Amino acid sequence: xxxxxxxxxxxxxxxxxxxxxxxxxxxxxxxxxxxxxxxxxxxxxxxxxxxxxxxxxxxxxxxxxxxxxxxxxxxxxxxxxxxxxxxxxxxxxxxxxxxxxxxxxxxxxxxxxxxxxxxxxxxxxxxxxxxxxxxxxxxxxxxxxxxxxxxxxxxxxxxxxxxxxxxxxxxxxxxxxxxxxxxxxxxxx
Amino acid sequence: xxxxxxxxxxxxxxxxxxxxxxxxxxxxxxxxxxxxxxxxxxxxxxxxxxxxxxxxxxxxxxxxxxxxxxxxxxxxxxxxxxxxxxxxxxxxxxxxxxxxxxxxxxxxxxxxxxxxxxxxxxxxxxxxxxxxxxxxxxxxxxxxxxxxxxxxxxxxxxxxxxxxxxxxxxxxxxxxxxxxxxxxxxxxxxxxxxxxxxxxxxxxxxxxxxxxxxxxxxxxxxxxx
Numbered sequence: 024x025x026x027x028x029x030x031x032x033x034x035x036x037x038x039x040x041x042x043x044x045x046x047x048x049x050x051x052x053x054x055x056x057x058x059x060x061x062x063x064x065x066x067x068x069x070x071x072x073x074x075x076x077x078x079x080x081x082x083x084x085x086x087x088x089x090x091x092x093x094x095x096x097x098x099x100x101x102x103x104x105x106x107x108x109x110x111x112x113x114x115x116x117x118x119x120x121x122x123x124x125x126x127x128x129x130x131x132x133x134x135x136x137x138x139x140x141x142x143x144x145x146x147x148x149x150x151x152x153x154x155x156x157x158x159x160x161x162x163x164x165x166x167x168x169x170x171x172x173x174x175x176x177x178x179x180x181x182x183x184x185x186x187x188x189x190x191x192x193x194x195x196x197x198x199x200x201x202x203x204x205x206x207x208x209x210x211x212x
Numbered sequence: 213x214x215x216x217x218x219x220x221x222x223x224x225x226x227x228x229x230x231x232x233x234x235x236x237x238x239x240x241x242x243x244x245x246x247x248x249x250x251x252x253x254x255x256x257x258x259x260x261x262x263x264x265x266x267x268x269x270x271x272x273x274x275x276x277x278x279x280x281x282x283x284x285x286x287x288x289x290x291x292x293x294x295x296x297x298x299x300x301x302x303x304x305x306x307x308x309x310x311x312x313x314x315x316x317x318x319x320x321x322x323x324x325x326x327x328x329x330x331x332x333x334x335x336x337x338x339x340x341x342x343x344x345x346x347x348x349x350x351x352x353x354x355x356x357x358x359x360x361x362x363x364x365x366x367x368x369x370x371x372x373x374x375x376x377x378x379x380x381x382x383x384x385x386x387x388x389x390x391x392x393x394x395x396x397x398x399x400x401x402x403x404x405x406x407x408x409x410x411x412x413x414x415x416x417x418x419x420x421x422x423x424x425x426x427x428x429x430x431x432x433x434x435x436x437x
Contacts, residue, residue: 060275096253115228151257
């Protein structure tokens, strides 16, 4: 399908750019930034409290991408996934450093999945997206909430413990059980 | 480690819910344990559609300019540290050369997080005032030379060219050195005590096979250990 072909092309382009960045080619780094920063900034912005923190985390993420480009292994992960993991962790670092953050308790879980089931042009893999949606919809409400608040908004076990009124150790157990059943639902591979 | 435990650890790592020490543990282990690295990568792929839900948001223009200056500041910091240390040891040349070679390894190490594997010799190439411009490390096993630029880039219409300067006989070109980091195959045998030099040539390197422009940086190869 067309979206898959586009996604494959972009993956190849990014893999080539990352290889150039590993060779310290600054022009490739600039191009990679131009092509991927909007997606990464959106992911980061959803996690950080302020715009300023998001900007700083984006810079930190790209510095890490610059530093570790030689460690990217295309056999293990797609480039965007690798960069997204880095970006999310820099955003999470930023909010964890900030101590008690203004937990967006007003976030309705359903919002996250609402009709923003992403426009096709931003979805890397439409099929994977549908599969994941199906599996997440099948989860028990609290577990679904925990997984989504953690992944999308960077909530910690402590914050989830307060929101769902469970001890932290229980949150850890529930998260892990939820992850295992997601994996099974998705086909275990 | 039990399968489920590994999956749980990898999955929570990707979710972001591990505490700081658990996360550091996973990051350290990922380098040594391919199974863990693969599990983390798989979880990231499984959950990536959730990242797509965020859509796209253009960052402010200051994000790029801030990034670009942080990148050159980091490179600049390395020069400042090296400069300060070189000044301190300037009084004894032998000690200075030896200390500089240690600093070269420290700086390369700081950038990468671990020492360059297989490096046999290092040289700091600097100008007349002693300011460092390039760090070279020779891997005799892999037969490569890595050059890292810590100073200014060459002017836009010029190239830096690296030369082996043997005790006798003609200089041998080792190629141009215009990128911030360059890994080159080595066709000549380089030994400690030998001199490396960098000249300023027309863009693309000397057309004659000999240096046509001024030599701006020199350095002596020293054993890395």
